[in-house]
Amino acid sequence: MKITYSELKGKSPGFFIVLGVLAAIAAIGLGSAYYMEHEGHHVTGMSNQIVWGLPHIFALFLIVAASGILNVASIGTVFGKKAYKPLGRLSGLMAITMLAGGLAILVLDLGRPDRLVVAMTTYNFKSIFSWNIYLYNGFLLIVGVYLWMMMERKMQKYYPYAGFVAFIWRLILTTGTGSIFGFLVAREAYDTAILAPLFVLLSFALGMAVFLLYIIIAFQSCDRPLGDGLLQRMKKLLGIFVASVFYFVVVYHLTNLYLTNQHAFEAFILLNGGIYTFLFWVGYILIGTIAPLAIFYHPTFGQTRHAVTLGSALILVGGWSLLYVIIIGGQAFPLEIFPGKEVIESSFFDGVVASYAPSLWEFLLGMAGIAIALIATVLGTRILPFMPDTLDDAVVNPQAD
Amino acid sequence: MPSLLFFRALPQSFQLKSSVVMKQKRITPLSLFGFAMLSLLFFNSIASADSEYFSPPRNTPKAVAHASESQACVEPIETMRRQHMEFIKHQRDETMHKGIRTTKYSLLECINCHVTYDENQQAVSYKDEQHFCSGCHQYAAVNIDCFQCHNSKPTPSVVKPMPGHPEFISPITIDMAKQAQQTTGGASE
Amino acid sequence: MNHQVSHSAQNEDVPHSENARRQFFLKVAGAGAGLALAPSLLLQQVAHAKTADQAVSKEVRWGMLIDTSKCAQGCDDCVKACSEGNGLTGHGRPETDVQWVRKVTVKDKQTGKVTSLPLMCQHCEHPPCVDVCPTGASFKRDNGIVLVDKHICIGCRYCMMACPYKARSFVHEVVEDQKAHAPRGKGTVESCTFCVHKLDQGEQPVCATACGEDAMLFGDLNDPDSALSKRLQQVSSTQLRADMELNPGVRYQGL
Incomplete structure (x- = not known):
């Protein structure tokens, strides 16, 4: 049976309520960004010790998820899995909107967001950060072209090529995002190339989880059929992604445990780091890895739609926790400026674990990023036919190769 | 040019009811324009963060x-x-x-x-x-x-x-x- | 041992250059050359300084040797001079207040030796902050000092993530009534400039001149005849995190 797509009708009160609530969250977040920018960053929890805080976690979460969401389209286009093809359009749209939401947070947290144009016109090509500016903008452009070729009948013969380019580009993009941290020689937590593949795998898992949650909620809200067979198939893949992230996290920590000079840092994350230890073991390992895997592969509950929803939600919690541990934990651990020596006195918090209490403003800005991404997605599906009319198993054939 | 082609080609490729198409055609440029205006306003408000000090002569x-x-x-x-x-x-x-x-x-x-x-x-x-x-x-x-x-x-x-x-x-x-x-x-x- | 070496080095070194200066003066004067020539010649010969209208030169690399044996625990004259000289005002919020130079006291884990020292931007030859800056606001001048061009700094703080010495501060609050020679404002990153406004006119950084113990010797690392180079040839000095091979311009003696 042929797959047909259509825009959301967008007339129900629910549609406007959803948009209204999201718009309110976005407006509040933009307001708090203005407040932080106007007052200066001292009103946030960030300091000269913890220079990147909650906004960066939300931003990276969205950016990483964005590149992962595109996997759904890639699996259909590049790997030729027919069951995924009907989801390609929505996948491309969400890849764009999530990235836009993440970038909005990053930009609004800058010390001088009014100088965004400087970031776009003045480049230091040795900086991985400026490569990322190209990677992000290129991603938006390439996925845009990919979507156009996918949706425009005359261009459809070209869209596998666009899909291939987009797939390669997204791998480079997430490698770049991971390398923002991987290239930092100064800090114990970051100076390792494994962060790049770790981020790539994390993007696979987060992207798939976000996408599953969105289609489950969106298809139900629009009264469009969504087959459990398809969900179960995607769930299995998501389970593999979650296990792969776990593998890279294990290798990351084992490497550090082998190196004696990294023992103090490992002890900090794994044993005595307070919130970071808690988020690692409870947030990431228990809630974000063990629980979803147990749910997904449970012989009876695992076959239900609730299992997919719950597992995906837990994976998001886990991914968020892992990013918190990597980003904040990595900065909180003191810099080793004087190897072999212990700092007994400093006016600038040398040698002590930095404290970080996120402010409400940062949280609101982060939520605004998510809201912006969702508004753009909902409006996108309202304006253009991104969503299939039905994804019933009878139509899609989830077992199709 | 490609984007023009894109918009022009929409009705044929999606086989939609004409009323929907008409509506959609109206909405798209309008909302784009609105969004552009809003973002202009927003960036302007950031750029003139200190404007409260001034009252124009x-x-x-x-x-x-x-x-x-x-x-x-x-x-x-x-x-x-x-x-x-x-x-x-x-x-x-x-x-x-x-x-x-x-x-x-x-x-x-x-x-x-x-x-x-x-x-x-x-x-x-x-x-x-x-x-x-x-x-x-x-x-x-x-x-x-x-x-x-x-x-x-x-x-x-x-x-x-x-x-x-x-x-x-x-x-x-x-x-x-x-x-x-x-x-x-x-x-x- | 270390203490003695540094002491003798200084005793030899400083009078030596003083003598050279005097002898030079005498020679010039004795030869009957115009005395008007002397000041400009002296300026170049002795300090390798430039005048305000000259561009900085690659021939020069500014650096500093900090003699920790002379640096007293509890003394923060250099920090005060820096804050005063560059108009760095705090708001009683140590976590977000700016610090270009700070006093740190460390104890050797094995031997228990306690050392007090000032820590500031190390003005690396291969600065990580410059590598990571997306806009090129973080840059190294030809004369080796590492600065932030605040005109193009967007406040992303990536350089602060990259600096192994935590030498940089983000301006967290509105700044008013800045020193005319040290412009600084909310939302940009900054750090020790080696008092670039003074350097550009042939003067020394305020911390070095403020140190009552003469623990901070400032000079040209590239000039083998500078007091700094001569001292570095004689005494053993340490680079902080030498394992990173950043080749900092600030060296520590007795650490």
Whole structure:
């Protein structure tokens, strides 16, 4: 049976309520960004010790998820899995909107967001950060072209090529995002190339989880059929992604445990780091890895739609926790400026674990990023036919190769 | 061009009911336009974060500053009006990167020379609309970024001599400036 | 041992250059050359300084040797001079307040030796902050000092993530009434400039001149005849985190 797509009708009160609530969250977040920018960053929890805080976690979460969401389209286009093809359009749209939401947070947290144009016109090509500016903008452009070729009948013969380019580009993009941290020689937590593949795998898992949650909620809200067979198939893949992230996290920590000079840092994350230890073991390992895997592969509950929803939600919690541990934990651990020596006195918090209490403003800005991404997605599906009319198993054939 | 093709080709490729298409065609450019306007507004509000300090003057402002017959600016006034920002920016990069600290085009010297005093004979900052730079920039609605970092008041050691001092060159006082503004304002209206 | 070496080095070194200066003066004067020549010649010969209208030169690399044996625990003259000289004002919020130079006291984990020292931007030859800056606001001048061009700094703080010495501060609050020679404002990153405004006119950083113990010797690392180079040839000095091979311009003696 042929797959047909259509825009959301967008007339129900629910549609406007959803948009209204999201718009309110976005407006509040933009307001708090203005407040932080106007007052200066001292009103946030960030300091000269913890220079990147909650906004960066939300931003990276969205950016990483964005590149992962595109996997759904890639699996259909590049790997030729027919069951995924009907989801390609929505996948491309969400890849764009999530990235836009993440970038909005990053930009609004800058010390001088009014100088965004400087970031776009003045480049230091040795900086991985400026490569990322190209990677992000290129991603938006390439996925845009990919979507156009996918949706425009005359261009459809070209869209596998666009899909291939987009797939390669997204791998480079997430490698770049991971390398923002991987290239930092100064800090114990970051100076390792494994962060790049770790981020790539994390993007696979987060992207798939976000996408599953969105289609489950969106298809139900629009009264469009969504087959459990398809969900179960995607769930299995998501389970593999979650296990792969776990593998890279294990290798990351084992490497550090082998190196004696990294023992103090490992002890900090794994044993005595307070919130970071808690988020690692409870947030990431228990809630974000063990629980979803147990749910997904449970012989009876695992076959239900609730299992997919719950597992995906837990994976998001886990991914968020892992990013918190990597980003904040990595900065909180003191810099080793004087190897072999212990700092007994400093006016600038040398040698002590930095404290970080996120402010409400940062949280609101982060939520605004998510809201912006969702508004753009909902409006996108309202304006253009991104969503299939039905994804019933009878139509899609989830077992199709 | 490709985007035009994209929009034109939509109705055929999606086999939609014509009413939906009509509606959609209307919505898309409209909402794009609205979004562009909104984002313009938003960026503008960020760019003029300090606008609360200003209330725009009604008439073209006259610079209230230390300027006299005995001392000319570094370039003819017409040149300065058009190109002062280029001189300052060029000097800025020379100083920042090459360490060249000549005084001719330096912002510091602009600030030290074009001093406006308030009623208490204190130099005013850029937040005061009588400040040499602010008066005109407010009027022209051009945001100055300089004073986010640079001090807009003269260096205390080089503040021009106060009244009573033999070298004092009479600056136009605020009162005189207001009078002047009123007269010119009255004349033009 | 270390203490003695440094002491003798200084005793030899400083009078030596003083002598050289005097002899030079005498020679010039004795030869009947115009005395007007002497000041400009002296300026170049002795300090390798430039005048305000000259561009900085690659021939020079500014650096500093900090003699920790002379640095007293509890003394923060250099920090005060820096704050005063560059108009660094705090708001009583140590976590977000700016610090260009700070005093740190460390104790050797094995031997228990306690050392007090000032820590500031190390003005690396291969600065990580410059590598990571997306806009090129973080840059190294030809004369080796590492600066932030605040005109193009967007406040992303990536350089602060990259600096192994935590030498940089983000301006967290609105700044008013800045020193005319040290412009600084909310939303940009900054750090020790080696008092670039003074350097550009042939003067020394304020911390070095403020140190009552003469623990901070400032000079040209590239000039083999500078007091700094001569001292570095004689005494053993340490680079902080030498393992990173950043080749900092600030060296520590007795650490």
